[in-house]
Amino acid sequence: MNLKFSIIVPVYNRPQEIEELLESLTEQDFKQDFEVLIIEDGSQDSSEKIIEKYQLNLDLKYFYKENTGAGASRNYGMQRASGNYFIILDSDVIVPSQYLSEVNEALQEKFTDAFGGPDAAHKSFTSLQKAINYSMTSVLTTGGIRGKKKGVGRFQPRSFNLGLSKKAFETTQGFSQMKIGEDIDLTFRLWENGFETQLIEKAFVYHKRRSTIKQFFKQTFSFGTARPILNKKYPETAKITYWFPSLFIIGIDISIIAIFFGYWQFIAFYGCYFLFIFLDSLIQNTNFKVAFLSIVTTLTQFYGYGLGFLESKFLKK
Incomplete structure (x- = not known):
C-alpha cells in the first residue's frame, strides 16, 4: 500500500517547541517523501x-489563522494536506528517528484507518517532566490506556500522537467543536462509522510537557471534566473504571478523617500504594528525585481528574 504521510501540527505561542519538533523530523530514517503542515492558531x-529555517530540509x-482551538x-x-494518511502531533513532542x-511498517502489516502511539520521556527531560510522564503512562496509575500494553480493549488514540486516513477524515469530518476530549470523541465516531483503530507500540514520541504541578492539575481536571460529557454522548462506552480516580480521592479523604478516630488501617493502604509508585518509578527512571516527584504527580493526577x-457529573448541566 502506497501511503503518503502528511504531518499536521497545531501551535499556539510555542515557537521553541516547534523548532525541537522540526529538528527531530529532519532526522527521520524514513526514505519516502512526507510533508509537514504547521498551523499557527x-x-x-x-x-x-x-x-523559515527548515524550509530547505523539509517539505x-x-x-496562520485566527484562534479557534487545536481541534x-x-x-x-x-x-x-496532499497526503492520503494524516499524522497529528502536538507541538511539544520530539519524534524519534525511526x-x-x-x-x-505497522500499517503495511495491518492497515487501520486510525492509530495511536505512546509517549515516553527523553533522558534530557527535567525530573518533573519525567515524573509527569510516569504518572500519565504507568500501568499502576492509568492502567496502560495510553499505550503501555495492548490488553486495554479497543484502543482510543490521543491527539498528541494520532494517525488518521484521508478517507476516515472525509467521513467523520475530523475533530468536533469540543474543546476537551475531542480526540476521544473522534475515536467514538470512527468506530460508529466502521473504522478500526490500533495501538502502534513502537511509534512512540517524546512528550515534552512544559508543565508545573498547577498546570498539570488543570490539565487532568479538564480530562476528568470531559469524561462524563463523553459518557452522556456515547452511553455505550461508559465504564465503571472511569469512576476510579474519584473514588480513590474520596477514599483518601475518608482515610484521613478516620485517623482522628484511631483508625490507621485505611491510610496505610494508600501508603503502601504510593510506596509501590515510588519503587516502580525508581526502577524505571533510576532517580530518587523523579521517584519522589512521581508520588506528587500521581496524587495531583488523581485529584485533578477525580474532582x-x-x-x-454532578454540578454541570
Whole structure:
C-alpha cells in the first residue's frame, strides 16, 4: 500500500517547541517523501521565523489563522494536506528517528484507518517532566490506556500522537467543536462509522510537557471534566473504571478523617500504594528525585481528574 504521510501540527505561542519538533523530523530514517503542515492558531508569538529555517530540509507548509482551538486547527491542516494518511502531533513532542518507519511498517502489516502511539520521556527531560510522564503512562496509575500494553480493549488514540486516513477524515469530518476530549470523541465516531483503530507500540514520541504541578492539575481536571460529557454522548462506552480516580480521592479523604478516630488501617493502604509508585518509578527512571516527584504527580493526577469528573457529573448541566 502506497501511503503518503502528511504531518499536521497545531501551535499556539510555542515557537521553541516547534523548532525541537522540526529538528527531530529532519532526522527521520524514513526514505519516502512526507510533508509537514504547521498551523499557527492565532499566536502572538509567531513560529514563522523558525519555519523559515527548515524550509530547505523539509517539505514544509505554514498557515496562520485566527484562534479557534487545536481541534479546528487540525481539521484546517487536514483539509489542506496532499497526503492520503494524516499524522497529528502536538507541538511539544520530539519524534524519534525511526518513528515514520515504524508507523509505515505497522500499517503495511495491518492497515487501520486510525492509530495511536505512546509517549515516553527523553533522558534530557527535567525530573518533573519525567515524573509527569510516569504518572500519565504507568500501568499502576492509568492502567496502560495510553499505550503501555495492548490488553486495554479497543484502543482510543490521543491527539498528541494520532494517525488518521484521508478517507476516515472525509467521513467523520475530523475533530468536533469540543474543546476537551475531542480526540476521544473522534475515536467514538470512527468506530460508529466502521473504522478500526490500533495501538502502534513502537511509534512512540517524546512528550515534552512544559508543565508545573498547577498546570498539570488543570490539565487532568479538564480530562476528568470531559469524561462524563463523553459518557452522556456515547452511553455505550461508559465504564465503571472511569469512576476510579474519584473514588480513590474520596477514599483518601475518608482515610484521613478516620485517623482522628484511631483508625490507621485505611491510610496505610494508600501508603503502601504510593510506596509501590515510588519503587516502580525508581526502577524505571533510576532517580530518587523523579521517584519522589512521581508520588506528587500521581496524587495531583488523581485529584485533578477525580474532582473534574465529579464536578462535570454532578454540578454541570
